[in-house]
Amino acid sequence: MGNFTYSDLIALDLGKLGTAAADWKTMAGELSKLATSARDGLTAKSEGAQWTGVNADVTREFVRKTAKEFGDLQSEAESIAAVLSDAHAELTAYQKQAKSLTDDANKGNPSHDPPDPGFFVTDGPNGTVKVMEMLCTPEGPNQRTKDFMQYYADTLTGLVQHAAEVDAAAVSALRKSHGNDPNNAGHATYTSLDGEQLPRAKELASKGGKANAAERAELQRLWESLSPEARATLWLEKKDDLLAAGVLSPTAPQVAADAGAGRHGSESGGFDEWLTKRKMELIAEGADWKGMTDASRHMSHYLGNSGKPMDLPVDKMMGDVPEFKQYVDETVRLNQDAWRQQALDEFQKNGGKPVAIPVQARQDEGFYFGPDVDSNWFYAVGGTNSNVTGVVTAVPDADGKPKIGIDYQANVWDRYNWDEGKGVDIGPLNVPDGEMAKLHRTGNAQEFDMSGSSSVKHYDLGSAQPNGDPLPNPDDSRDGRLDPGREQRQGRTDGTEPSRMPDE
Structure with a gap:
């Protein structure tokens, strides 16, 4: 599959690969019969015969080698069958996912208000996937549409890369199984693609936090491909490195809940926008002095106009708002029985050997930090999307019985924006509905993405x-202020200039 593309994955006829895997499995069965016959029949008779002289030495050795070749051929056939079967299963799954994602992208979501448009999916350069709007508009795609386009492009590109990596692993395993010697069977043997993928996964995991984006993405794909037993081997050996490399990073689509305020800098601003921005700078300063450090920090970053993503301190969010901690705990509680049973089934299936299973879950409704819950986080994020990602392990205790646990983290993401319908009223200062959104459109402020993950906990x-x-508590987290207003000053001065009167 040289230069493997999205079109190749969608059009790939995997029926032939499945047939080949079945044929090799049948051949391995027939060779097993021949190997047994040669061992129990031919070899046994040769060893029991009353040979004398040169004939005894030559004939016995010839029979032994012949019987061994039957056994080697059986092992080679079993190895080839296992590799082809594993490759067929993985490629079938990736093709199914790619087709399903493509269908979702094509359809869009007509029920959303406003409707999410459908997309056209095609090949990009170098094995990437390009996603475009089916119907272009003069104003261009809004933020939610951009997020969907990026999600589909990244996810489908990952599937294409994953399929190409599986193909490469299968080719390598088949070559090693055959040994490239037509007169000598019996070389490397495989029961799955783990033999090729696990060493590469260990190599990437060893990089830990120093792994670059491409290496982290490949490690994530390998992590998902490995069998539960091989994954447990990797987890037990490289747990800290895997966590540092972000193996628990969420794979759910991180899409803006709404269209946002519009295109940044698409309108001209004037005195009204200058006044609104100055009001908000004063509100941000006041919020910081009142202890609403996160609301102040996010507002200052918005007014700073850089548009750069910001990290969310998820441990602090759970510590500040017990209701949010309960929401995260409930996400685990709703799924823990199913996760436990899945690990137990795999443990028994693998003969009591350690297994590891990646899991993730989210609730149908995100969590809303209302003003009555916590005013700081209400103004900092409002409503959020979140999920729980983790690794469920089952390992034998001293008596060989399964000990099942989960290492998990909470993930939160959202987009900071002030679309129509959002105003703010703090103390004597009032900014009416729509004025904050206009700051983005006039280029005086800029929306940005927010995301973060909690510390990893074991349960x-x-x-x-x-x-x-009870589930474990979040790590203690201070707001980090050394003096009042530090965060809001950093946010306001990070590569930006103070507010000035128009035409100043």
Whole structure:
């Protein structure tokens, strides 16, 4: 599959690969019969015969080598069958995912208000995938549409790369199984593609936090491809490195909840916008002095006009707002029985050997930091999207019984914007509905993405019985202020100039 593309993945006829895997499995079965016959029949008779002289040495050795070749051929056929079967299963899954994502992209979401448009999906350069609007508009795509386009392009490109990597691993395993010697069978043997993928995964995991974006993406794909047993081997050996490389990063689509205020800098501003911005700078300063450090920091970053993403301190969010901690705990509680059973089934299937299973879950509705819940986080983020990602492991205890646990983190993401319908009224200062959004359109402020993950926590899911103990608390987190107003001053002066009167 040289220069493998999106079109190749969609059009690939995997029926032939499935047939080949089945044929090799049948051949391995027939060779097993021949190997048994040669070992129990031919070799046994040769060893038991009353040979004498030169004939005894030559004939016995010839029979032994012949019987061994039957065994080697059987092992080679079993290895080839296993590699082809694993490759067929993985490629089939990736093709199915790619077709499903393409259908979703084509249809859009007519039920959303306003409707999400459909997209056209095609090949990009160097194995990438290009996603475009089916119907272009003069004003161009809004932020939500851009997010969807990026999500589909990145996810489909990842599937194409994953398929190409599986193909390369299968080719390597087949070559090693055959050994490239037509007169000598029996070389490397495989029971799956783990033998090729696990060493590469260990190599990438060893980079830890120093892994670049491409290496992290490849590691994530390998992590998902490995069998539960091989994944456990990697996890138990490289856990800290895997966490540092972001193996628990969420893969759910991070899409803006709404269209936002419009295109940045698309309108001309004047005195009214200058006045609105100055009001908001004063509000941000006042919020910081009142202890609303996160609301102040985010507002200052918006007014700073850089548009750069910001990290969310998720541990602090859970510590500040117990209701949000309960929401995260509930996400785990709703899924822990199913996760525990899945790990237990895999543990038993693998003969009591350690297994590791990646999991992620989210609730149907995101969490809303209302003003009555916490005013700081209400003005900092408002409503958020979140999920829980983790690794469920089942390892044998001293008696060989399964000990099941999960290492997990909470993930939060949202977009900071002030679309129509959002105003702010703090103390004596009032900014009416729509004025904050206009700052973005006039280029006086800029929307930005926010995301973050909590520290990783371990929770015992139980052995013989499920565990009902409370889930662990978040790490302690200070707001980090050394003096009042530090964050809002940094946000306002990060590569930007103070507000000035128009035409000043």
